[in-house]
Amino acid sequence: MSRTQPARRPRAEDASPETTAPLAGAPADLVIGPLGGFLGYALRRAQLAVFEDFRRSVGRLGLRPAQFSVLVVIDASPGLKQSEVAAALGIQRTNFVAMVNELERLGLIERRPLDRRSVALHLTPAGAAKLKAALQAQYAVEERYARLLGPGGRERLLDLLGAVQTAPREG
Amino acid sequence: MSRTQPARRPRAEDASPETTAPLAGAPADLVIGPLGGFLGYALRRAQLAVFEDFRRSVGRLGLRPAQFSVLVVIDASPGLKQSEVAAALGIQRTNFVAMVNELERLGLIERRPLDRRSVALHLTPAGAAKLKAALQAQYAVEERYARLLGPGGRERLLDLLGAVQTAPREG
DNA sequence: CGGCATTGTTATGCTGCATAACAAGCAGGG
DNA sequence: CCCTGCTTGTTATGCAGCATAACAATGCCG
Known part of the structure; x- marks a missing residue:
């Protein structure tokens, strides 16, 4: 579960001390240097992996990640404006x-005019049904990750990701 | 630091029991339902946030994330084939x-022919210098995250991301 | 009523990522 | 040696994601 700390590989004059700890990435075990110790790279790789899982599970229903997220939001808050x-x-x-x-066009959602300018979004029965199936598939994936990440691992991960996302951006 | 568990919001017939715990996302505090409890969504949001940070720090040097990663690899393993x-x-x-x-074209790397077909990639002095500066900037960002995520938080996050990435894909 | 912000929309372009097709070159078996 | 097959770099092409500009119609508020 825990990545080992290999002998460091300086090069490029070394810009900093500690940090880093390789990812042992999926792309063979080729040398990617300190890259695996950078959050951006690790996040990108993990995200691609999880989206790949999505494609293979929920994707079978013909839903792409963004579409799925839209259905979830509309279901959670029906009647929101577009x-x-x-x-x-x-x-x-x-x-x-x-x-x-x-x-x-797929018959999953519906635009209901609020006034002559804005529209409210709602799920159609077909949309609700498809979302239900999608959620079941997705919850299964989540549970697989929960098992993989050990006790509290998945929750901790979500927590850390939330902290990263809401962190104040420098600028 | 820890996300609170609000009263759940069933809808869509409920496809599963526990799981989920909202993200309190950057986009206002609008209701996104169980979305914040899905790894894919949390990962995507966090990744975008970190890439935004990258853009504001290392990006000033004129390097995009992918370019940065290429320089890092070439520096860590000079002479690899393209x-x-x-x-x-x-x-x-x-x-x-x-x-x-x-x-x-930017003068940062160099193609050295190995035979009449394959080429080995190396950093130029300018490339090494730029990479050094980029690494310094990036390490600073990482340290900011290390502070933000609390003791061991960043390392734990990298560990969890590594586990997710290398997890066996179903299929 | 009149200016102003909101809302949905179209057009457009760039970036990332995938696939197909290809030419040239290397390598190994017969 | 030579031919077949795999490797390597390359071009072309298309799709999806994401950003910006520009607009028309509309609601809102002083």
Whole structure:
């Protein structure tokens, strides 16, 4: 479970002391240097791996990650305006239009006019059904990770990720 | 530091029991339902946040994340073939060509022919210097995260991410 | 009523990532 | 030696994600 600390490999004049601890990445065991000790790289790799899992489980239902997230939000907060759903997910209003079009075309969601300008988003029965199936599949994946990460591991990971995400950006 | 467990919000017939625990995401405090409890979503959000940090620190040197990772690998293992560096980073051989072209054009790396077909990649002095500066900036960011995540937090996070990444994919 | 912010929308471009196809070269078996 | 097959670098192409600019219609508020 715990990564071992190999003899360090200086090079490039060494810019700092401690830190680092390789990832033993999926790409063979080729030397990637201190890269595995950087959060950005480790996060990117882990994210790709988990999205790959998603593709193989929930993806079978014909849902992509972003689509899934939209359904979840609409289900959790029915009646939100299109722009609100987009904002909640950090999606640009402008890029969200095509997504809503697609989900509506698939008969999974519905646009209900609030006034002559804004629309409220709701799941259709088909959308609710598909989401239910998707959630079941996803919960199964999560439980697999919970097992893999040991007691409290998954929760700790979510906690750490939350802290990273909400950390104040320098600037 | 620790996320609170709010009253659950069933909906969509509920596909599973426990799991979940919201992220209190950056996008306002809008309701995203169980989304914050899914690893894929939490990972994606955290990754975007960290890449944003990268952009603001190392990015000032004119390096994008992928370029930075290439320099790190070449520095750690000088003389690897172009295809080997690509493989080590999980980059398609085909997409790697343009990246190498660019880094060579910037005078940061060098292609040295091994035979009439394959080339070995090396840092130029300018590349080594730029990488040194980039590593310093990056180590500073890492230390900021180390402080933010509390004692052992960053290391634990890297450990958990490594476990996720190397987990056996179902299929 | 009139200016202003909101909302949905289109157009456009860049980046990341995947696949197909190819030419040239190396390497190993017959 | 020569031919077959794998390797290597490369180009072309397409799709998805994400960003920005520009707009028209509309609601809102002083």
